[in-house]
Amino acid sequence: MNDTRQRIALLSKALDLLTDRPIKVMEVCGTHTVSIFRQGLRSLLPPSLKLVSGPGCPVCVTDQGEIDAAVSLAGINGVTVATYGDMLRVPGSGSSLMNERARGRDVRIVTSADQALEIARNEKTRLIVFVAVGFETTAPSTASVILDAHRDRISNFTVLDLHKAVPPALEALASDADIDLDALLLPGHVSVILGLSPYGFLPERYGIACAVAGFEAEEIMLGLVEVARQIKEGRPRVASLYGQAVRAEGNPFARSLVDRVFEPGDSSWRGLGEIPLSGYALREEYSSMDALKRLDISIRRTPPPDGCSCGEVLRGVMTPRECPLFGNLCNPSHPVGPCMVSGEGSCAAHFRFSAGGDDPWKR
Amino acid sequence: MCLAIPHRILRLFDDKRALASAGPVETEIRVDLVPGLEIGDVVLVHAGFAIERLLEEHGQEIEALWEEVRRMAGTGHE
Ligand code: SF4
Numbered sequence: 001m002n003d004t005r006q007r008i009a010l011l012s013k014a015l016d017l018l019t020d021r022p023i024k025v026m027e028v029c030g031t032h033t034v035s036i037f038r039q040g041l042r043s044l045l046p047p048s049l050k051l052v053s054g055p056g057c058p059v060c061v062t063d064q065g066e067i068d069a070a071v072s073l074a075g076i077n078g079v080t081v082a083t084y085g086d087m088l089r090v091p092g093s094g095s096s097l098m099n100e101r102a103r104g105r106d107v108r109i110v111t112s113a114d115q116a117l118e119i120a121r122n123e124k125t126r127l128i129v130f131v132a133v134g135f136e137t138t139a140p141s142t143a144s145v146i147l148d149a150h151r152d153r154i155s156n157f158t159v160l161d162l163h164k165a166v167p168p169a170l171e172a173l174a175s176d177a178d179i180d181l182d183a184l185l186l187p188g189h190v191s192v193i194l195g196l197s198p199y200g201f202l203p204e205r206y207g208i209a210c211a212v213a214g215f216e217a218e219e220i221m222l223g224l225v226e227v228a229r230q231i232k233e234g235r236p237r238v239a240s241l242y243g244q245a246v247r248a249e250g251n252p253f254a255r256s257l258v259d260r261v262f263e264p265g266d267s268s269w270r271g272l273g274e275i276p277l278s279g280y281a282l283r284e285e286y287s288s289m290d291a292l293k294r295l296d297i298s299i300r301r302t303p304p305p306d307g308c309s310c311g312e313v314l315r316g317v318m319t320p321r322e323c324p325l326f327g328n329l330c331n332p333s334h335p336v337g338p339c340m341v342s343g344e345g346s347c348a349a350h351f352r353f354s355a356g357g358d359d360p361w362k363r
Numbered sequence: 364m365c366l367a368i369p370h371r372i373l374r375l376f377d378d379k380r381a382l383a384s385a386g387p388v389e390t391e392i393r394v395d396l397v398p399g400l401e402i403g404d405v406v407l408v409h410a411g412f413a414i415e416r417l418l419e420e421h422g423q424e425i426e427a428l429w430e431e432v433r434r435m436a437g438t439g440h441e
Contacts, residue, residue: 013436031366084410112411114393134410137367140396141412189367192407192415226428243422245367245407245415254396254414 004218011221012044018228019046024180025227026316028170029187030057030344031215037353039217049224052316053346055169055272056187058134059086060314060338060345063268065299066162067092071100072297073129073160079295080106080123082116083131086342089335093302097131113145120149120157129291131160136193139163139280140254143261146286158291161282164267166190167198168278174206178317183209183227185220188242195250196238203236211239212246261286268301270338271311310337313346320347327351367409369417372402383408 027033033053036042045051055061071092074081081097088098088109101107106126110116116130132142142163149157166187173179186199191212202208209230213223219241226239240246258280267279282290292298304310307325312318320326320339330336332348339347370383370392379395383406393412394400406413 010432010436014432017435112393114411137409137414140414141393141410144393144395144412189407189409189414192367222425222428222432225432229428229431239424239428240422241425241428243420243425244418247415251396251415253398257396 007218008044008221011218011225014225015044015049015221015228016046018225018232019049020232022048022050023182023228023231024050024052024316025183025185025224026052026054026173026179026181027185027220028054028056028166029185029190030060030342030346030349031189032056032185032187032213032220033346033349034344035215035217036220037349039220041217041220044221045224049228051224052319053313053349054173054184054316055269055314056135056166056190057339057342057344057346058138058164059084059090059342060310061164061169061269061271062087062090062133062162062338063270063299064091064093064302064304065268066160067096068094068302069292069297069299070097070129070131070160071095073291073295074100074105074107076295078125078127079129080108080119080126081129081131082108082110082119084111084133085109087131087133089341090338091305091335091341113141117145117149117154117157120154121152124156127156127158127294129158129160129295131162133162133164135164135166135187135190136258137187137189139258139262140193140251143257146261146282146289147257149289150286155288158289158294159282160291161262161280162267163262163280164269165264165278165280167194167201168275169269169272170199170202172272172275172278173315174202174208176315179315181208181316182231183211183236185223185227186210186212186238188212188214188246191240191242191246191250193251193254195246196240196248199238203238207236209236212242214242214244268299269314270304271314305336308337310339310347313337313339320350323347367407367414369405370408370413372400372404372406372413375400375402381413383413
């Protein structure tokens with residue numbers, strides 16, 4: 001414990017020495033956001049280092065129209081919707097999967113794609129729609145299960161495929177002058193699958209300093225020290241500081257499964273809008289498992305709720321507290337936007353940890 | 364949602380499934396995204412699937428960075 005305390009003190013001092021001008025760092029991943037709050041790291045940052053949260057919570061970036069499609073699918077007779085627990089409370093334009101379940105629709109929580117397929121194997125009279133969300137970390141598991149269903153000819157298993165790809169979204173943020181990022185703390189578990197090379201354009205084309213970091217207090221602080229050093233030296237690159245889990249080449253086998261099942265397609269992100277080739281579209285060979293085609297439902301664009309600033313929050317141009325709805329009108333019991341729903345949403349994290357409390361790193 | 368938790372492989376049922384433990388909790392996981400896993404391997408598990416084998420070493424870049432941090436903040440420089 002004291003060792004950790006000493007090391008954190010060293011890192012905090014190094015960060016101070018390295019930050020000699022205002023810098024803006026985005027932590028892309030929701031797990032980092034929560035970890036930074038939980039471990040009280042904000043109090044250790046130099047005043048000139050501004051840390052903003054990014055679009056790295058797959059639940060938060062699921063577009064309103066996508067939730068509406070899931071809600072419509074749940075309303076069809078004979079359909080069972082299976083999805084990850086966090087998705088239930090995400091509001092669509094009119095309802096949520098949670099509401100639909102309360103109204104008697106068959107909506108079930110699963111913890112893996114495998115469980116959703118298991119439901120299909122066991123309940124042949126139901127048509128299962130697995131609402132598949134997640135980034136590169138999660139897409140391989142969906143791909144693997146689709147290949148299983150295809151091989152075993154499970155005809156009552158379908159997927160509402162909402163998977164999204166992180167690098168195109170980072171490109172959208174990097175090229176947005178309003179956001180003006182100096183550095184990115186890259187998502188650790190997305191990088192486990194992707195490796196490092198898909199991020200190369202960030203330092204090369206946009207001069208953005210990057211580090212892939214783990215999730216412990218020390219690892220996050222190290223990531224910040226690394227990007228601060230790159231900025232000070234004027235040599236942005238992609239540093240790998242999560243060597244236990246992230247190989248330079250990522251997990252090529254998992255990626256090969258994803259490539260067999262999906263091809264790049266456009267996707268709509270809550271708050272960021274449509275980003276070209278930022279989604280994973282099912283390949284033609286597996287189109288019989290596409291829930292939208294099978295049940296003739298389409299994803300429509302709908303305006304966000306009045307006053308909701310999730311778009312600005314997800315792009316790091318507004319802090320959750322600056323949203324006029326934060327706290328009174330939007331809170332974890334009555335979420336208006338998705339950033340307040342998921343445990344990893346930045347609004348939920350700000351709300352949960354807003355009481356402040358003791359600074360854990362003070363002597 | 365992108366959480367991934369280290370698990371140790373206890374038993375391999377076939378080329379797709381294994382029993383794994385995280386602390387006292389034992390669960391069945393899928394192992395087909397990481398070829399060649401063996402009993403005793405520690406893997407990161409996300410949404411019920413192992414996504415990578417964990418190594419013991421932190422990697423060179425971390426070691427080098429730590430050295431620099433110590434040099435910068437530990438001695439001198441103040
Ligand atoms: S406080 Fe609520 S409405 Fe405002 S940005 Fe956050 S989730 Fe959206």
